[in-house]
Amino acid sequence: MKLLLVEDDLADIELTQNGVQRSQAAIDLDWVVDGQSALSYLLREGEYQQKSLPSMILLDLNLPGIHGLQVLETIKQNDAFRMIPVIIFTTSDADRDIQKAYELGANCFIQKPASLSQYISTITSISTYWTKIAKLPIKS
Incomplete structure (x- = not known):
């Protein structure tokens, strides 16, 4: 599975890589650091x-330039x-971010845990x- 991470915080990118590796799932992780790059990707x-195209997108909301909700809407x-x-x-x-994300078609909304281990x-659980x-649609 190909996962596109849209995240501007380098520490969070590293933590995500760590969590994906620990899951031992067959995931090819790519990342971009802003909304415009996500759309260009x-x-x-x-x-x-x-x-x-990725099989799934992990999207932060607080991005430089284009906000994550705008990226979601465009997708x-x-x-x-x-x-x-x-x-x-x-x-x-x-609540407004959660509501808007689901209105725009998000498949899930998860708040980032504050502790590194959590x-x-x-990420490992995701x-x-x-x-x-979960079963994902077949790419056409």
Whole structure:
């Protein structure tokens, strides 16, 4: 499975890599650090021309430039991307963010844990769930 992480915090990127590795799930992890890069990746523009579409997207909301909710909305409005599961993984626990994310088509909303061990454990659980329990649509 190919996972696209959209995250601007380098420490969180490293923690996510660690959690994915610990899950021992067959995940090919790519990441971008802002919303515009996420959209360019999906559209295979510029440096992302050779990239294939991800099976799943782990999306932070608080991104430089284009906000995560705008990225989510763009993904879900595009026929080529709308079937890709998008998991919101953010520090926000604001009801308005949760509500809006689901209104826009998020498949899940998870607040980032504050502790390092819980963060890694959460990523490991996400990785295990989406690779071993959930069934994803076949790419066309």
